[in-house]
Amino acid sequence: MRPPELRSLREALTREARPGGPDGSRMLHGLAQSVALPDLLDLSCLNGDVAGQRVLLVTGDQFLAGLALIAVDGLAEAVVLCPPDLAPEHLPAIAARAGATCLLTDRPRSALPGLDGLPLIDCAWPPVPAAREPEFERATEWLLLTSGTTGVPKLVRHDLAGLTGAIRPRPEGEPAPVWATFYDIRRYGGLQIFLRGVLGGGSLVLSGGCEPVSDHLARLGRHGVTHVSGTPSHWRRVLMSPARGLIDPGTIRLSGEIADQAVLDGLRETYPRAAIGHAYASTEAGVGFEVTDGLEGFPKAFVGRPGAVEMRVVDGSLRIRSRRTASGYVGSDELALADAEGFVDTGDMVEERTVDGATRYHFVGRRGGIINVGGLKVHPEEIEAVINRHARVRMSLVEARRNPITGAVVQASVVLDEAADLPAPDEIRREILAACRAELSPHKVPALLKIVPRLDVTAAGKLARRPA
Amino acid sequence: MSTRLIIIENINQVAEEQEKALAPLTDDLVLLESGLDSLCFAILVSRLEDDLGVDPFTASDEIVFPVTLGDFVSLYEAARIDAAA
Numbered sequence: 060m061r062p063p064e065l066r067s068l069r070e071a072l073t074r075e076a077r078p079g080g081p082d083g084s085r086m087l088h089g090l091a092q093s094v095a096l097p098d099l100l101d102l103s104c105l106n107g108d109v110a111g112q113r114v115l116l117v118t119g120d121q122f123l124a125g126l127a128l129i130a131v132d133g134l135a136e137a138v139v140l141c142p143p144d145l146a147p148e149h150l151p152a153i154a155a156r157a158g159a160t161c162l163l164t165d166r167p168r169s170a171l172p173g174l175d176g177l178p179l180i181d182c183a184w185p186p187v188p189a190a191r192e193p194e195f196e197r198a199t200e201w202l203l204l205t206s207g208t209t210g211v212p213k214l215v216r217h218d219l220a221g222l223t224g225a226i227r228p229r230p231e232g233e234p235a236p237v238w239a240t241f242y243d244i245r246r247y248g249g250l251q252i253f254l255r256g257v258l259g260g261g262s263l264v265l266s267g268g269c270e271p272v273s274d275h276l277a278r279l280g281r282h283g284v285t286h287v288s289g290t291p292s293h294w295r296r297v298l299m300s301p302a303r304g305l306i307d308p309g310t311i312r313l314s315g316e317i318a319d320q321a322v323l324d325g326l327r328e329t330y331p332r333a334a335i336g337h338a339y340a341s342t343e344a345g346v347g348f349e350v351t352d353g354l355e356g357f358p359k360a361f362v363g364r365p366g367a368v369e370m371r372v373v374d375g376s377l378r379i380r381s382r383r384t385a386s387g388y389v390g391s392d393e394l395a396l397a398d399a400e401g402f403v404d405t406g407d408m409v410e411e412r413t414v415d416g417a418t419r420y421h422f423v424g425r426r427g428g429i430i431n432v433g434g435l436k437v438h439p440e441e442i443e444a445v446i447n448r449h450a451r452v453r454m455s456l457v458e459a460r461r462n463p464i465t466g467a468v469v470q471a472s473v474v475l476d477e478a479a480d481l482p483a484p485d486e487i488r489r490e491i492l493a494a495c496r497a498e499l500s501p502h503k504v505p506a507l508l509k510i511v512p513r514l515d516v517t518a519a520g521k522l523a524r525r526p527a
Numbered sequence: 528m529s530t531r532l533i534i535i536e537n538i539n540q541v542a543e544e545q546e547k548a549l550a551p552l553t554d555d556l557v558l559l560e561s562g563l564d565s566l567c568f569a570i571l572v573s574r575l576e577d578d579l580g581v582d583p584f585t586a587s588d589e590i591v592f593p594v595t596l597g598d599f600v601s602l603y604e605a606a607r608i609d610a611a612a
Contacts, residue, residue, distance in 0.1 A: 272559050292565055298592035299568075300559050321584060325592050433565055463584030464569040492544070501545060506570040507577065 065223060067133025070194040071258050072100055085235070087256065088282055089122025090267030092184055096257060099129050103189035105163065107180035110196060113137040115159040115174075117150065118182055121243055121265050123165050125253060127182050128244075131163070132219065134192060137200035139214065140245040143268070145204065150174060152211045156390030157202055202389055203247055205342050206436050214389035215342050215396070222254060224367070224383040225346035229260050236261035236310075239279050241289030247342040248315045252288050261285075273302035280305035288312040291322045291337075292433035292465050298325045307332070312349075314338040315434045316466045317422045320355045327353060343396055344403040345383030356421035359411065371402060376426050377409050378402040424459055424467075428524045432502040433465035439524070442469060442505065445498050449491050451475050456514050458524065460507065471505035474514055484510045530579060530604050537574050541567050554597030561596065581606040 065071055075085075075097065085096045094102075104123060109131045116131070116138055118124045124140070131138050139157045141150070151173035154162075162177040201222060204212040229236065238256040242249030244265065256263025264282045266275060276297065279287065287308045289297075294313055297303050311326055311333045318337035326335050339347040339357070347368055350357045362370045368381040380402040387396050397403045406427065409420040424430075430437040439457035446455040453476045460470040475487065488508055495504040515523035528536075535552055538561075542549045547562045563571070576582040583606035593599040 295592065296559065296565055299594060301557055301594050319585075433569070460573055461585075462569045462573055463582065464572055465565055468566075468569045468573050470573075496544070502566055506573050 065219065065258070066198065067195045067219065068129045068254075068257055069100060069133055069192070072097055072129070073194050075260070084262070085260070086262040087122070087125060088262065088264040088278075089120070089125075090265070090270060090278075092122055094126070094186070096129075096262075099126065099186070101188060101191055102186035103130060103192075104182050104184060104186040105130055105180055106183070107161070107178070109161070109163070109180065110134045110192075111136055113139075113158050113160045114163050114180075115139045115141065115150070115154050115157065115161070115177065116163045116245075117141045117145075117171065118163075118165045119143065120165055120184075121245070121268070123182050123184060124245055125263075125265060126184075126186065127163055128253070129257065130192075132199050132201075133195040133197070135199050136197060137202055139202040140204070140250070142204060142206075142243055142245040145212070147171065148173075149211045153204070153214065156211075156214055158390070200389075201250075203245075203250070203342050203385075206246070206434075215385040216387050216389050217345070217385050221345060221383045221386070222250065223258060224381070225251070226255055226258060234285075236286045237264065237282055237284045238262070239264040239266075239282075239284040239287045239308075241266050241275075241287075241293035242315070247340060247345075248288070248290070251340065251346065252286075255286075272296050272300045276300060276302040276305045280307075284308055286310040286312070288314065290315040290434045291318045292316060294322055294326060295464055298322070298329060303329055306330075309333055311335045312338055314340050316431055318355055319463070319466075321463060323353055323355060339377075339407075341405055341407075343385050344379040344405050345381060345385065347377075347379045347381070347405075354419065356409075356412065356419040359418040359420060362420065369402075372409055372420070373404070375408050375410070377405045377407050377420075379405060428458060430457075430459040430467050430469055432467055432469065435500075435502050437469060437503050439469075442471065442495065442499060442503055445495050446471060446473060446491055446505075449487065449494060451487050452491065454514055456524070457505065462506075465502075468506035469503060470507045470509075472509050472511045472514060474511060530607055531600050533578050534575065534600055534603060537571055537578065538563070541571050541574070545570075552596060554595065554600070556596040557594060558596060558599060575603065579603060579607060581610050 087094050087096055104126045112135050114131050114135045116127055159177060161180055162174055163180045163182050165182050168179055198218055201217045202214045205215055238252050240249050240252035244250050244253040264279055264284055284306055285308055291313050336349045336351040338349040348361055362372055371378040384403045406425055408423050408426055410423045412419060412421050428439050442457045443455045446452055453474045455471055455473045457471045459467040462468045545567050549562045550556055583602045593602050
């Protein structure tokens with residue numbers, strides 16, 4: 060399995076690829092294409108040299124992104140993993156911050172404005188036979204984008220050793236796993252599964268963008284997936300699909316959002332033979348821990364215990380220290396990712412609860428009121444700003460409302476000015492929501508909007524925000 | 528108004544706001560094929576909680592994830608009876 064000093068993905072594939080060995084069947088499956096992983100050593104989907112470059116990886120196709128990651132790791136100085144939902148207008152700022160020296164893409168240059176200064180390397184299917192590149196020249200920096208920020212996302216620096224720190228060797232004699240993830244592999248959660256697929260001695264099935272749930276499940280079933288990972292929101296969709304019986308995974312993982320008892324119980328009932336666990340991980344803090352007892356939250360004893368991952372709870376928020384945390388933010392030196400002792404403040408708020416004599420921490424939301432709608436993070440202030448632009452609005456408060464489908468939805472309370480003239484509140488509600496729909500992504504538009512007589516303000520003159 | 532009518536009204540409203548084309552709302556319609564995405568369902572469940580006073584996904588001890596529109600309506604009808612009892 061994973062040798063102790065793993066230096067690059069291709070080095071790992073080289074060690075495993077022995078002619079006639081059992082690894083010939085290790086596959087990477089996209090929506091429409093498949094490739095045997097060991098074959099990638101002698102194939103290339105790139106039409107340029109990435110050695111020593113700082114690569115901005117921007118592909119529409121997730122499968123091509125996977126091929127590109129295998130091709131650049133160990134050769135490039137750095138690779139920036141741009142997720143598919145990244146707004147193109149942020150790309151020039153990200154390229155500058157990362158010190159990018161080339162653009163690796165499956166899109167035409169015209170689709171990527173503001174990047175004219177960067178040489179372009181095409182990434183295309185099918186790959187063509189190519190001279191075998193060196194397996195390792197340098198440890199490539201993996202630069203991931205955070206999702207929880209307004210404006211240009213922050214860049215977080217990882218290395219392969221840290222990213223793979225939580226991957227455990229497959230137990231002797233266990234059949235080769237077939238991995239699948241509902242995530243995109245350019246996000247931390249999906250990348251973890253991609254790396255397990257490439258390094259874990261098995262195969263990997265990638266998700267397919269807009270593929271309907273039932274088609275996706277049918278495809279996963281055809282490939283015989285054994286290990287499937289996604290957010291609680293992804294899994295609720297699976298549980299609501301008539302095609303849910305088409306997969307029979309032995310291992311189910313949830314991460315990226317709060318896993319509540321309902322989704323854990325629903326999965327246990329639908330997939331009785333599966334080992335079900337929910338993991339805590341973040342782009343900054345890396346993989347923290349995994350809970351496998353089928354209960355929401357995590358045992359209090361996790362906090363303060365020694366080990367590869369150490370945890371603390373400070374002022375209600377979870378802090379994590381481990382080798383797997385990112386080494387820092389890129390291009391913004393003033394931002395410290397960890398405190399003086401090396402703990403990363405996750406901003407995830409936890410609360411102690413005792414049920415049947417057992418004390419656990421439950422996640423209660425994000426500090427600063429950041430709302431997590433199905434894995435997408437929302438800043439209340441951004442929405443309040445749009446609402447407050449309406450001439451009749453005096454103030455507004457946007458907060459999370461707990462929701463069994465996406466974990467949370469956006470709820471707004473609005474105080475109108477006291478002008479007695481029309482229009483009526485119902486009309487104003489419609490105008491505010493129309494403005495939100497015009498300016499904000501759908502998950503940011505308030506699902507519920509209430510007109511209220513007043514909002515509480517703190518002694519410091521700020522809106523009183525309840526902990527989310 | 529009946530539970531069913533309130534649900535149907537809310538579904539139509541959410542679909543219109545989110546600009547989704549709805550399939551005909553029959554009892555055997557598979558929810559994931561109705562044209563509504565996860566966000567639409569999330570909004571729907573929150574609004575129904577306000578309109579009907581129940582959230583069967585959170586309230587019930589035995590969680591049954593509905594597959595069809597018929598299942599969905601029954602879930603709310605049962606939850607309202609439970610809540611009234």
